[in-house]
Amino acid sequence: MPMQVKPLGEVMAAEITGVDLCAPVSDALKASLKQAIADHLVICIRDQDLTPRELADASRLFGPLKTFVLREDRIDEAPEVSIVSNRPKLNDGKPLVQAKHWHTDDSYLAAPATLTLLYAKTLPKDGGDTEFINCYDVLDALPAAMRSRVANLRAVHKYLSRRNASWVAERSAEEEAETPEVDHPMIRTHPLSGRQSLYINPNRIDRIAGWSDAESDALLDELYEFAFQPQFQYRHKWRYGDLVVWDNRCTMHRANADYDIDQPRVMHRVMLEGEIPR
Template sequence: MVDFKIKSLSNVMGAEITGLDLNNRLSNEDKQKLIKAITDHLVICIKNQNLSATKLVEISKIFGTPKKYFVKDETIENIPEVIVVTNRTKDNKPAVYASHWHTDDSYRDKPATLTFIYPEILPENGGGTDFINCYSIYNDLPSKIKNKISNSRAIHKWQSRRNVSKVAKLSKEQALETPPVDHPLIRTHPMSNKKSIYINPNRIDYIEGLNEIESDALLDELYDFSFQKKYQYSHNYEKGDLVIWDNRCTMHKANSDYDTSQLRVMHRVMLEGEKVL
């Protein structure tokens, strides 16, 4: 068992882990301690790592089964679990992707539980990831809104009509793999047993049972409430950071506060999901 240290990063969420080398074998006690850290802190940053793409996949298996990403030209050849996240378009022009609040994979019937990000190339300054604590949002929601959405479900799509972020265009075959799905607006975490808001501005098309005007008005109200600074933690990456977050109780977005002429390349792995309850 390794005596690694866990230090809180903010009073909103997040913890930093030091004194752990993930290239070494971990005991079951170490693994359970890491799982508890994510459950307790929602986002963890394991410092000073040196991870190959295959090692990143191996580490993710501590927590579950890594997904094979279906947009194959965004993955590493022969390592379909590792998505290459970059600030370059296919014709090598600067672009910031995923710069609006979202939670990963909600267009799936069983969305990813955890996401792992490991930076390969970082800009000189900035280029971090911002996070939102969805437990706190639920706890603070006015009772009028909470009651209104207590049994409501929303339709999530790969290409929502309200989506303002850049997303990959899907082939016909890929589109067939990702039909619209419905999820509750309030979910319960299977490990913490806590309730949280479950929204995704990038993917939610509408709320079931409401017309378009009513749905948009309620979604805008939820988004405005949720995006308050008091629910946010911003993580600035350093070389060697492995950041892991829980999609079941957080939202996140890429921070565009940097010189996009400088390259930003990250390796990302997501875990197979579970039904949203």
């Protein structure tokens, strides 16, 4: 069966069927998958059965891979693959929903990951969806006066921001040295589409460069309130076999914490080599 693309949401996302990523993938199919991401920002490739090594190999169809900063989350047999789960992470031994606040991956790095791939391994009985925001649409809808204020601003991103909304894992000394604070433009131009989007990350932005904390907080809070509106969102309901791919350059996402936390939710994640936001 040839590859089929079916829109999943009104503002972004598409379902991909008719693709087996364990089988040889032609150049034409690879191009079609990349075009689907460009068109829909988020794609869900259904009905995959992938070991960590097969997931890493399939991910290379989209570009060169990187390894996640935190060594302890990497899978030994395929270090490009990391585990994202709600298994106990805190000292009290209680499960923890990671990434439950809006963010875009890797923005605390000078060259954040371009794409992220997330593969469902263990799902709760109900809930545990992943939600996405179309940041192209956010910028397009931003009032002209607000857009003018943001146009030439840069935000300082830190692994451990003073505004961190979600729990973040501790870093080793080596990992800390690899993640100094960086600054990025708040309006980002996609190198492939040429479109601009609002590039924000509530979990990693510490402040606006050159502004006081109070001034930064006032503008950031206003931008976040605007960006979080439902009309910009798509909510993905996971099935076993789903491989979801999204473009970090023009989206935000979060894991939904609406399920019984004692039920395991385990995902395998791959990220593509990054580029400096322009």
